[in-house]
Amino acid sequence: MNKNPTIVQPIEANVAPMQTISGGHIILLAVLVVAALFPWFSDSPSHQNVAILVMMAAQMGVAWNIVGGYAGQVSLGHVAFYGLGAYTSTLLFTQFGVNPWIAMLLGGVFAAAISLVIGWSCFRLKGHYFTMATIAVAEIVQIVFTNWEFAGAAVGITIPMDQEGWGAFVFASKVPYYYIALGLLLLTLLANFIIEKSYLGYYFRAIKDEPDAARSLGVSLSKYKQIAFAVSSFFTALGGSFYAQKELYIDPASVLGTAVSIKMALVSILGGIGTLFGPVIGAGVLTIIDEGTRVMFGGSGRGTDLIIYATLIVVIAVYYPTGVMGWIKNLSARRALKSQNAKGV
Amino acid sequence: MSLEIFLQTLASGVLIGLIYALVAIGLTMIFGVMDIINFSHGEFLMFGMYSSFWLYALYALDPIFTLPLTTLFLFGFGVMVYKLVISKIVTAPMVSQLFTTFGLMLLFRGIAQFFWKPDFRTVDQSIVSGSVQIAGFQIGLPQVTAGVGAILITAGVYLFLTKTKAGAALEATAADKDAARLMGIDSQKMFALAWGIGAACAGIAGALLSTFFPIFPEVGANFILIAFVVVNLGGFGSIVGALIAGVLVGVIEVVGGFLLGPQYKLAIVLVLFLAVLMFRPQGLMGKA
Numbered sequence: 281m282n283k284n285p286t287i288v289q290p291i292e293a294n295v296a297p298m299q300t301i302s303g304g305h306i307i308l309l310a311v312l313v314v315a316a317l318f319p320w321f322s323d324s325p326s327h328q329n330v331a332i333l334v335m336m337a338a339q340m341g342v343a344w345n346i347v348g349g350y351a352g353q354v355s356l357g358h359v360a361f362y363g364l365g366a367y368t369s370t371l372l373f374t375q376f377g378v379n380p381w382i383a384m385l386l387g388g389v390f391a392a393a394i395s396l397v398i399g400w401s402c403f404r405l406k407g408h409y410f411t412m413a414t415i416a417v418a419e420i421v422q423i424v425f426t427n428w429e430f431a432g433a434a435v436g437i438t439i440p441m442d443q444e445g446w447g448a449f450v451f452a453s454k455v456p457y458y459y460i461a462l463g464l465l466l467l468t469l470l471a472n473f474i475i476e477k478s479y480l481g482y483y484f485r486a487i488k489d490e491p492d493a494a495r496s497l498g499v500s501l502s503k504y505k506q507i508a509f510a511v512s513s514f515f516t517a518l519g520g521s522f523y524a525q526k527e528l529y530i531d532p533a534s535v536l537g538t539a540v541s542i543k544m545a546l547v548s549i550l551g552g553i554g555t556l557f558g559p560v561i562g563a564g565v566l567t568i569i570d571e572g573t574r575v576m577f578g579g580s581g582r583g584t585d586l587i588i589y590a591t592l593i594v595v596i597a598v599y600y601p602t603g604v605m606g607w608i609k610n611l612s613a614r615r616a617l618k619s620q621n622a623k624g625v
Numbered sequence: 626m627s628l629e630i631f632l633q634t635l636a637s638g639v640l641i642g643l644i645y646a647l648v649a650i651g652l653t654m655i656f657g658v659m660d661i662i663n664f665s666h667g668e669f670l671m672f673g674m675y676s677s678f679w680l681y682a683l684y685a686l687d688p689i690f691t692l693p694l695t696t697l698f699l700f701g702f703g704v705m706v707y708k709l710v711i712s713k714i715v716t717a718p719m720v721s722q723l724f725t726t727f728g729l730m731l732l733f734r735g736i737a738q739f740f741w742k743p744d745f746r747t748v749d750q751s752i753v754s755g756s757v758q759i760a761g762f763q764i765g766l767p768q769v770t771a772g773v774g775a776i777l778i779t780a781g782v783y784l785f786l787t788k789t790k791a792g793a794a795l796e797a798t799a800a801d802k803d804a805a806r807l808m809g810i811d812s813q814k815m816f817a818l819a820w821g822i823g824a825a826c827a828g829i830a831g832a833l834l835s836t837f838f839p840i841f842p843e844v845g846a847n848f849i850l851i852a853f854v855v856v857n858l859g860g861f862g863s864i865v866g867a868l869i870a871g872v873l874v875g876v877i878e879v880v881g882g883f884l885l886g887p888q889y890k891l892a893i894v895l896v897l898f899l900a901v902l903m904f905r906p907q908g909l910m911g912k913a
Contacts, residue, residue: 354720401899405906407719408662408861412853413902416895418848423892542727549724583842585739590735593728598713601721 315462319455330453332526333569335461336519340540341516341547341559343466348545349554350481351508352488353403356541357414358516360398360421361391363536365517366524367425370437375430380449384521391517392510395594399509403502415538422536436531436592439524449525463558464522472556475511484508488554516544548569552605561604633762634883635876640764642875644830647775648848649855649867650782651826658801658819659715664726665706666852667845668733669824673699673831674840675737678746681835687752689770690837695832695886696825703824707817715816723888732843737842744841751836761773778829782822783864788807795819799862850891851878860908870909 314321318331336399340362347353367389372378378386426434441450451457475481483504486494494500524530534540543566548554551562569592577584600607626688676695677688688695706729714725740781753770756763786792797805798815806812830848838844855874859866874894881893 305859358725403902405902407904408656411662411723411856412857413899414855415850416899420866420892420895420899421888423895427888545720546724549720553720581736583743586731586735587739590728590731594710594725594732597716597721597728598710599722601714601717 301551325369325454328458330459330567330571332454332458333571334442334563335458335568336523336526337543337547338560338563339461339465339468339522340516340519340544341551341563342465343519344544345514345548345554345559346472346475346484346512346515347505347508348512349352349548349558350475350484350488351505352484353508353553354545355414355504355512356411356514356538357416357418357511358543358544359536359538359540360414361395361513361516362520362523362540362544363421363425363530363532364391364394365520366530366535367431367437367520368517369521370439370524370530371431374437375437379447380521380525384449384518384525387521388514388517391520392431392514395509395513396506399502399506403505403509415541418538418541420538422532425536427530432531436529436530436534441528451530461526462523464518468518469556469560471511471515476556480504480507485554533556545591546583548603549601550603552603555605556601560601560607565604629761631880633764634879636759636762636764637768638876638879639845639872640768640875641879641887642872643772643775643779644834644871645848645851645855645875645902646868647778647830647833648784648827648854648870649859650779650864651823651830652852653856653859653862653864653867654782654826655819655823656856658795659816661711661714661722662726662853663823664723664849665845666727666823666827667847667849668730668737669703669827670831670834670848671700671733671737671840671842671845672702674835674838674844675741675831676828676837677832678748678840681748681751682746688748688832689751689753692774692829692832699828700821700825702828703820703822704817706824707820711820712813712816729762734842734845734863741771741842743843745839747839755835765837767837770836774833775830776814777792778826779864779868782826785822786864791818851894854894856908858898858901858908860910863908866908866910 290619303401319328322328322331327357340358348355348358365384365387368390369380369383372383372386373380398414398417402417404409407411425431431437439450444450444452445606446456475484482497483494484520486497486499487504487508491501520535523535527534547562547566548559549562550565551560552558569589573585577588596603602609648666648670651669652663655661655663655666671672673695676698677691680686680691680694681688710725710729714722717725751767753766756765757769759769784792786796794805794810795815795818797808798810798812802812805815851874855867857868857870858874859868859870877897878890878894885893
């Protein structure tokens with residue numbers, strides 16, 4: 281849809297298109313191989329931890345992007361689903377002894393079900409109103425959990441680590457968490473890929489770009505917004521459950537705080553909103569900036585890291601609103617134009 | 626709840642609601658004129674508080690007397706933020722506008738933390754300290770001063786918008802940018818003015834709060850969500866709506882908190898907010 285025929289077509293057919301397609305595939309394959317072998321390259325737990333953080337942020341961003349990027353419904357309350365996932369799986373395990381893997385899945389289903397209830401009311405609102413409503417919903421969820429004794433209230437819940445291993449979803453080493461995070465990210469990307477290629481992707485983009493035209497063609501806007509919201513919530517909740525199992529501790533601030541919602545959206549915007557790999561790139565950039573500034577400037581306790589982080593957000597939002605992916609697209613379009621000119625077309 | 630306690634609670638709800646209204650008026654004005662939601666609005670309030678605090682701590686000047694100075698600082702600051710940052714994203718998509726002002730929010734908090742550390746500070750010896758007896762109720766004098774101040778400023782902004790030429794130009798820009806431009810109104814200037822007034826309103830609210838509310842870098846977080854609710858409830862861009870909704874939210878919050886426990890104050894407001902949005906998405910005074 282986004283391909284610009286005037287740029288692609290004039291390039292000699294036998295070389296260029298093949299090259300761009302296989303070039304992308306090669307990069308993708310290389311990234312996958314590097315990702316799969318990463319724990320062999322680096323056995324430093326802190327490096328592995330940063331890699332896990334990148335993948336967690338990427339997974340959240342990819343999940344958010346389904347409704348926020350493709351369907352254009354900017355939810356800034358997605359942390360509600362992240363927290364619901366984390367709390368559902370943790371409570372099912374600690375209170376009822378449900379296996380964490382099954383509990384994680386149930387958390388995802390529960391969050392998707394709740395998203396239908398929230399979406400039913402919030403999707404009647406447009407633009408800013410929708411965004412504000414999602415913030416309000418998330419805030420209410422946070423207040424409820426902060427005061428709910430059964431869910432540990434403000435103190436939170438600790439997951440016991442008396443059992444260890446794949447069955448218990450508790451590990452002493454970072455490596456299993458690394459592979460689970462990678463698997464979760466790939467799964468979420470796959471879901472996004474399938475949506476992008478299916479009729480759903482077209483409907484989502486129509487809702488975003490031409491809502492009135494889509495409605496006049498008989499597309500039920502609310503139905504497809506709901507689908508986008510539910511799928512997005514499901515994967516967001518899986519991310520929340522994974523966080524709980526990795527940290528073995530959750531509280532309202534960490535899994536229901538506004539900062540988490542913002543991070544999901546930010547990762548997508550940094551990388552390129554409404555693109556498949558944008559959030560992955562955004563997660564890499566953001567996590568490195570975040571961790572880097574914290575390590576370099578965080579020790580002073582004077583908020584220097586926050587200043588740098590915030591300045592970057594502003595600069596990127598003002599000057600690169602299409603994110604890294606938009607920048608790359610721009611660059612390759614320019615290069616194609618140049619080679620076109622060189623050939624005298 | 627006895628009638629006396631109820632009335633006292635009601636009164637304190639109205640007083641805090643007037644402050645909410647003042648904060649929200651700045652926000653709704655910026656939105657009304659240029660369709661941008663300013664996430665960093667609470668930080669304008671925070672800077673207003675620090676301005677009052679430092680004039681008090683360094684020069685022993687009372688926040689009430691330095692109000693004009695704080696207003697001026699914040700007006701200038703708002704215009705500067707517009708010129709340096711916001712003017713570049715006037716026509717940008719909603720997402721990048723959201724993230725620009727969100728980034729500014731974090732940046733201003735970071736700056737405050739850098740210069741003044743995360744400590745809580747207070748202005749403890751203002752001329753408006755103590756409490757007054759009004760019709761048998763005991764009400765804090767700082768709260769009364771703040772409430773009265775908020776009414777005066779709100780009235781001032783309203784008169785400015787309805788009675789002056791610049792105000793009319795601002796309203797015209799809010800109603801239709803292009804038509805206003807054809808009539809010779811410089812929309813860039815109007816946007817800058819909206820940011821100046823918006824920041825000044827938040828700053829004044831901060832100055833009024835500084836006599837009875839702790840001052841710290843993240844204090845804006847306590848007001849921004851409420852301000853959004855007030856703006857939504859009142860109808861985006863409506864000054865009168867913001868005033869009514871502000872008082873309404875203040876009263877609901879205080880009375881609801883009294884009945885259900887203070888930890889649910891915000892939740893009650895948010896639930897009501899969502900309920901109103903469902904039936905009247907354009908807010909109380911907004912146009913459909």
